[in-house]
Amino acid sequence: MGERAITVEGLVKTFGSTRALDGLDLRAERGEVHGFLGPNGAGKSTTLRALLGLIRVDAGVASIFGMDPWRDAVPLHRRIAYVPGDVALWPNLSGGETVDLLLRMRGADPRISRRAELVERFRLDPTKRGRAYSKGNRQKVALVAAFAAPVELLALDEPTTGLDPLMEQVFNECVAEKVAEGATILLSSHILSEVERLADRVTIIRDGRAVETGSLEELRHLRRTRVRAQLPGPVPDLATVPGVHNLAVEGDTLTCTVEPDAMLTVLQALTAAGVRSLSSTPPTLEELFLDVYRTSPDGVRR
Amino acid sequence: MTVAVALHPGGSGTALLVRLAARRDRVLVPVWLAVLVLVCFASAASTTSLYTTEAERVDAAKAINASPGIVALYGPILDVHSTGELAMTKLTVTYAVLVAVMLLFVVRRHTRGDEENGQAELVGATAVSAGAPLDAAVVFGGAVSLLLGVLVALANVAGGLPLAGSVAFGASWAGTGLVATGLTALACQVSASARSCAALAAAGIGALFVLRAVGDTTDAPWLSWLSPFGWNTRLRAYGDTRWWVLLLHLGLTALLVAGAQALRRHRDLGSGVVQPRPGPATGSPRLADAITLSLRLHAPMTVVWTLAVALCGLVFGAIAPSFDAFDSPAIRDMLERVGGAGAFRDTLLSAVVSVLAVVVTCFGVAVVGHAGNDEHDGRTEEVLATATSRSRTFLAAGIVAVGGATWLLLVTGVGLAVGVGNDTDHSFAGLVASPLSQAPAVWVVVAGALALFAWRSQWALLGWGLVVVSVTLDTVAELLGLPDWVLELSPYHHAPMMPLASFDPDPALVLTLLAAVLATAGWLVYRGRDIG
Incomplete structure (x- = not known):
């Protein structure tokens, strides 16, 4: 083991005048599910394609298991399975043929893999021709070929966008099984709930640059907590406390969002006022996400 | 509504x-x-200047009508006195x-x-x-x-x-x-x-x-x-x-x-x-890498093409003896004027062979076009994300394009030879070889298409442009009397006109070398460029 699964430092990729990646940093440890979050066009797919050696980067370093994705593409790809965001199949090959082909090209033997079981679990009809599959079923073909392969890293680009909730459940189970086997999973997504459920650590990307990275707890710690308190007597004036936002008082109920550093002051003030009931909600990933995106690149809140 | x-x-x-x-x-x-x-204009203009008297036109038209081979290919000339019908024979x-x-x-x-x-x-x-x-x-x-x-x-x-x-x-x-x-x-x-x-x-x-x-x-x-x-x-x-x-x-x-x-x-x-039949639920163990994939995907197309060119070879071979039926001084004269000389039947066979070589080139260019489509749609990305090298995917397209076109030339030759049958003038091997002698020219065009694809996947379609330009140069430049160097831009112009002419190794070698250089340059570029 030893080497980290994915190390990316200062990755830059330009397409003409567009800077798709602008000094991206990304680290994923072995055995973790790493959520790679960002809206459409933030550079998620470009990053994955660079990590697979499909495109050449203009600057920066990328390594997978300590190897160079561009130079060592072939030996690396025996250890990686990739599911693109928009799966394209060969119109004339059946789904079963495509799964087996992809497995064999990854160096695995479909007959001794978990292929049959996965086809069953994903309820995939393997006899249909590629052109006849819906988007969700095309994704299932690629997912079966990825999960059935004995690989150490799975790079999944928005893998559940075409799946129904039942299949999403199967997907979650498969991810858990892979992690139990010791595999690393890089899960690119713009679906926050999915990442929140599956990921150990998260990198949030915006305009080709990582703006936040860390475990969900760490990220939450950096962000504001929503506080709601019912008070019997006069409501203390929190408006002057630095780090308190969105303050609202309605009758005897006070709501606000509080930065971590201001929490102690707020709690002391509320206790002094004789708080009757208190609830504090950690920020959801949704709020983290929106928070990051409300911030302009130079760090000034809009 | x-x-x-x-x-x-x-x-x-x-x-x-x-x-x-x-x-x-x-x-x-x-x-x-x-x-x-352009082809219409060139044919009209060249015919009106080629035949100055009505007698010449009538002779030429009658000769065409006398040959079942020509009539099968172009149709008859119903009014032998008409300049227009003669000019538009092929069209x-x-x-x-x-x-x-x-x-x-x-x-x-x-x-x-x-x-x-x-x-x-x-x-x-x-x-x-x-x-x-x-x-x-x-x-x-x-x-x-x-x-x-x-x-x-x-x-x-x-x-x-x-x-x-x-x-x-x-x-x-x-x-x-x-x-x-x-x-x-x-x-x-x-x-x-x-x-x-x-x-x-x-x-x-x-x-x-x-x-x-x-x-x-x-x-x-x-x-x-x-x-x-x-x-x-x-x-x-x-x-x-x-x-x-x-x-x-x-x-x-x-x-x-x-x-x-x-x-x-x-x-x-x-x-x-027609509803499609269900496919196999599992893949054959032979379908295991980029090359076998490319062969498998192009198998139905190759079968259809093989049957088609075999049939063309057989038919033209079979009607070739009838070409001699209208060998007359007037026709010889006409053919010499449009650039052909030598044995009459050989001239026509050579013409058939050069047309079929262009047709076969289309197979190779179509295969390169499919490689472009695969990359555009994202299938190439999926293949390259497995343990498949760039060289192998490039080779997969190249092998089927170049190898398939060469195979079709061979089939054409066998068809011709079988169609001609017992013939004292031509050996079986010589007839089989005649379409193959065009192979270096076909390779140049297909390798050119590969190089364009290697540069940028969308450019794979420009391969069709290479075919069109080559053919246009070949047919129009001569009719319009353009300078020789224009005509010489077409690789087909340099391939020997077999069986009319004997095989000349020099141009074949140069064309083959050019094709190899184009393909190699393409391979080098493809290894270093972004996919998709």
Whole structure:
């Protein structure tokens, strides 16, 4: 083991005048599910394609298991399975043929893999021709070929966008099984709930640059907590406390969002006022996400 | 519906889709039209200057009619006194096939092509009627056909042919285009696969051509009346014109389009009338890397092409002995004037071989085009994300393109040799070798297409441009008397004219080397560029 699964430092990729990646940093440890979050066009797919050696980067370093994705593409790809965001199949090959082909090209033997079981679990009809599959079923073909392969890293680009909730459940189970086997999973997504459920650590990307990275707890710690308190007597004036936002008082109920550093002051003030009931909600990933995106690149809140 | 009416006063959105089609084809169609018009002009101009007396024209026309081989290929000349008919010998029927093929591509692109890649669904979800895409494709195909007719008529007049005949000739090509539009529209309803639909339409065009060839050369001339290509001859554009023949074109087109519309109403968007058979649930162990994948994907196409070129070789080989039947001083004189010399039959065989070499090149260029499509759609990305090297995917396309084209040349040669049969003048091996002697030229064009693809996946389609330019140079430059160096730009010009000429290793070596350099340069570029 030893080497980290994915190390990316200062990755830059330009397409003409567009800077798709602008000094991206990304680290994923072995055995973790790493959520790679960002809206459409933030550079998620470009990053994955660079990590697979499909495109050449203009600057920066990328390594997978300590190897160079561009130079060592072939030996690396025996250890990686990739599911693109928009799966394209060969119109004339059946789904079963495509799964087996992809497995064999990854160096695995479909007959001794978990292929049959996965086809069953994903309820995939393997006899249909590629052109006849819906988007969700095309994704299932690629997912079966990825999960059935004995690989150490799975790079999944928005893998559940075409799946129904039942299949999403199967997907979650498969991810858990892979992690139990010791595999690393890089899960690119713009679906926050999915990442929140599956990921150990998260990198949030915006305009080709990582703006936040860390475990969900760490990220939450950096962000504001929503506080709601019912008070019997006069409501203390929190408006002057630095780090308190969105303050609202309605009758005897006070709501606000509080930065971590201001929490102690707020709690002391509320206790002094004789708080009757208190609830504090950690920020959801949704709020983290929106928070990051409300911030302009130079760090000034809009 | 009120929304649709408000958006498009026409009611269904057809007009809007016709404009969309015109916009999407703004390069392909004009280039194709220009090539066809140029060929017409060159033929008209060269014939009017080549034969100065009527006696010469009559001799040439009678000679053509005397050879079943020529008649099978080009159709007969019904009025031997007509300059126009003589000038349009090759064009009336044989080049009309190219018109039909152009419309096949255009109409398929805007019907089944859009359905296969999902654009039809996008369009179908907007305020256009369900029949609008098909109607628009037919209207656009019709408009292209009519435009071609007008341009070709003008080109022939400019080439020195009479006005009324040129209008009739233009109308016959427009009629061919209309029939091809209807035929393709119908074929595109049958299968969910755009490639199968194209094969079906192409088979229809081929069958109509053969029907006419048989009718023109046997005791059953009525067979030619069953084929639109036969109608083109029987219209007698430059003789005593039978204008009513054009009604046959129009009537058949109407029938085909009505049939297509009826079939469309009885199927779902994206599906065909024929339901696809289910495929195997597991993959063969042999289908395990990029090369076997490429071979597997191109297997059906290769089989169809193999049968087609084998048949062509057999037919032309079999009718070759009849070429000698009209070997006369006058004809020798004519052939020498258009650049050929030597044994008469060999001249014609060489001409057949060089045409087939160009046709076979199209196979290679099509394979390279598929590699471009695979990359555009994202399949190449999936393959390269497995333990497959760039070199291997490039080789997979190259092997099938170059190897397949070479195989087809071999099959053509065997077909020719079997067709000719016992012949004291030609050895079996010599006949097999004659199409293969064109291989270096074919390789250069296919390798050029590969290099374009290697540079940028979208440029794979420019390979077709290489074919068109080479052919145009070959046919037009000589007729128009352009300087030699223009003609020499075409690789086909440098391949030996076997069996007429003996094999010359020098140009073959140079062409092979050029092909190798192009392919290697492509490989080097492909290894270092971004995919997708």
